[in-house]
Amino acid sequence: MKKRAAGLAARFTFLLASAGLLSACVTREPFIPGHLPAGAQRAVELDATPFFSQDKYQCGPAALATLLVASNADTTPEALVPVVYLPARKGSLQVEMLAAPRKFGRLSYALSRNLESVIEELAAGRPVLVLHNYGLSFWPRWHYAVVIGYDAATDRFILRSGKKRRQEWRARTFMVAWHHGGRWAMVVLRPGETPASADPTLYLQSAADFERGASPADSRLAFDAAVQRWPAEPVAWIGRGTAEYRAGNLANAARDYATALRIDPNNLGARNNLAQSLLDLGCPARALELLRAVKFDAPASPLEAAVLDTRKHVEAALTSTPVVEPSRCSSLF
Amino acid sequence: MKHSPWRKFAVGILSVAILNMGMAGAASAAIVDTAELVTADRAADMSVVRSQLDRAEVRAQMEKMGLDAAAVDRRVASLNDRELHRLAVDMQNAPAGGDAVWLVGAVFIVLIILELTGVIDIFKKT
Numbered sequence: 001m002k003k004r005a006a007g008l009a010a011r012f013t014f015l016l017a018s019a020g021l022l023s024a025c026v027t028r029e030p031f032i033p034g035h036l037p038a039g040a041q042r043a044v045e046l047d048a049t050p051f052f053s054q055d056k057y058q059c060g061p062a063a064l065a066t067l068l069v070a071s072n073a074d075t076t077p078e079a080l081v082p083v084v085y086l087p088a089r090k091g092s093l094q095v096e097m098l099a100a101p102r103k104f105g106r107l108s109y110a111l112s113r114n115l116e117s118v119i120e121e122l123a124a125g126r127p128v129l130v131l132h133n134y135g136l137s138f139w140p141r142w143h144y145a146v147v148i149g150y151d152a153a154t155d156r157f158i159l160r161s162g163k164k165r166r167q168e169w170r171a172r173t174f175m176v177a178w179h180h181g182g183r184w185a186m187v188v189l190r191p192g193e194t195p196a197s198a199d200p201t202l203y204l205q206s207a208a209d210f211e212r213g214a215s216p217a218d219s220r221l222a223f224d225a226a227v228q229r230w231p232a233e234p235v236a237w238i239g240r241g242t243a244e245y246r247a248g249n250l251a252n253a254a255r256d257y258a259t260a261l262r263i264d265p266n267n268l269g270a271r272n273n274l275a276q277s278l279l280d281l282g283c284p285a286r287a288l289e290l291l292r293a294v295k296f297d298a299p300a301s302p303l304e305a306a307v308l309d310t311r312k313h314v315e316a317a318l319t320s321t322p323v324v325e326p327s328r329c330s331s332l333f
Numbered sequence: 334m335k336h337s338p339w340r341k342f343a344v345g346i347l348s349v350a351i352l353n354m355g356m357a358g359a360a361s362a363a364i365v366d367t368a369e370l371v372t373a374d375r376a377a378d379m380s381v382v383r384s385q386l387d388r389a390e391v392r393a394q395m396e397k398m399g400l401d402a403a404a405v406d407r408r409v410a411s412l413n414d415r416e417l418h419r420l421a422v423d424m425q426n427a428p429a430g431g432d433a434v435w436l437v438g439a440v441f442i443v444l445i446i447l448e449l450t451g452v453i454d455i456f457k458k459t
Contacts, residue, residue: 211368
């Protein structure tokens with residue numbers, strides 16, 4: 001029995017050794033240089049990124065704390081354990097990793113699944129949290145780590161991971177683990193920052209998720225950044241408008257909604273919110289102008305129901321008191 | 334007049350339903366949240382019923398996974414409908430980043446060698 005085990009071990013070692021020899025014959029090109037986005041530095045190391053050594057199974061809280069503290073949020077891995085750790089799974093789920101930064105007034109953003117996005121964020125000075133899988137498809141072993149840099153000359157990534165403050169990984173090795181982990185990566189953003197590699201739809205989704213629990217001031221920063229970067233996106237203007245509305249700046253809100261509606265005249269949300277703002281500003285006649293064209297026999301969605309409801313309120317405002325529209329109503333936008 | 338338990342039950346259900354309707358009405362008499370206007374969300378077409386089912390499912394699974402009731406409340410409250418749905422669908426098998434042990438190291442080395450020797454090629458264009 002013992003002999004057989006030894007034989008197996010010897011065979012396994014032989015297999016490994018021959019594979020190792022084989023690999024020495026295969027020349028592969030360095031990896032990072034071919035994936036450097038235009039304008040990115042050849043080498044980056046974000047030295048100032050904090051490090052939290054992880055406790056058993058708790059790379060999720062440790063990696064998340066690394067990103068949050070790097071973005072000036074005040075937290076620790078211990079404080080994040082009750083937020084993202086799932087005892088029975090001995091780990092943390094991606095959905096909760098992405099949701100957690102909102103509690104600290106931060107946005108989270110899952111990167112596009114390519115290496116260029118990771119490098120771009122690092123080059124922009126932002127550490128990147130990645131999911132690695134060191135196991136097999138039917139026996140996965142997941143691990144979160146934080147990438148803090150790369151070096152195109154040595155073709156290596158630099159990581160904060162587990163109990164190691166600084167680990168260098170050959171780019172190919174990194175890619176094997178990252179690829180088997182589904183090429184998943186996230187960054188944490190302060191309100192007002194957009195990811196270097198951002199896709200407008202994905203960023204606006206993340207900003208909209210952020211809106212629910214955020215202060216109007218933070219929400220305004222998040223959408224204002226989108227307005228500056230993607231002025232042709234109606235949702236960017238709507239988001240900024242809603243932040244203004246919630247802050248009580250109704251005239252600003254109306255102007256942003258009007259811009260969104262000018263870009264996309266079919267945008268029912270912009271139309272509804274503009275009408276509501278006009279109503280609140282004491283301009284129901286102008287609000288009705290916007291909603292006159294809207295006719296549903298039966299609302300097919302909560303959005304259509306909201307529009308009908310707004311129109312009811314506008315009509316009520318027009319009939320209950322004879323309104324002489326103030327002159328500012330015509331000069332708003 | 335004495336009411337039967339069934340009648341009380343039915344009245345209870347109805348009043349909750351009416352209360353919910355009232356809340357929905359109050360929420361719609363205002364501006365619409367940006368989250369409801371983002372394309373990705375609209376495509377998912379969340380119904381109120383489904384999001385309530387998702388919520389119950391996630392709550393039950395989290396309790397089974399060793400969290401106390403207060404923690405479950407906090408964690409469910411911090412997720413939106415889309416996130417709850419994703420968890421409800423795949424909480425048992427979704428990747429959960431945890432630890433790496435030495436045995437894993439051995440498997441991983443084999444993976445790397447297979448990749449290096451070209452037996453598997455993760456970088457091929459798909």
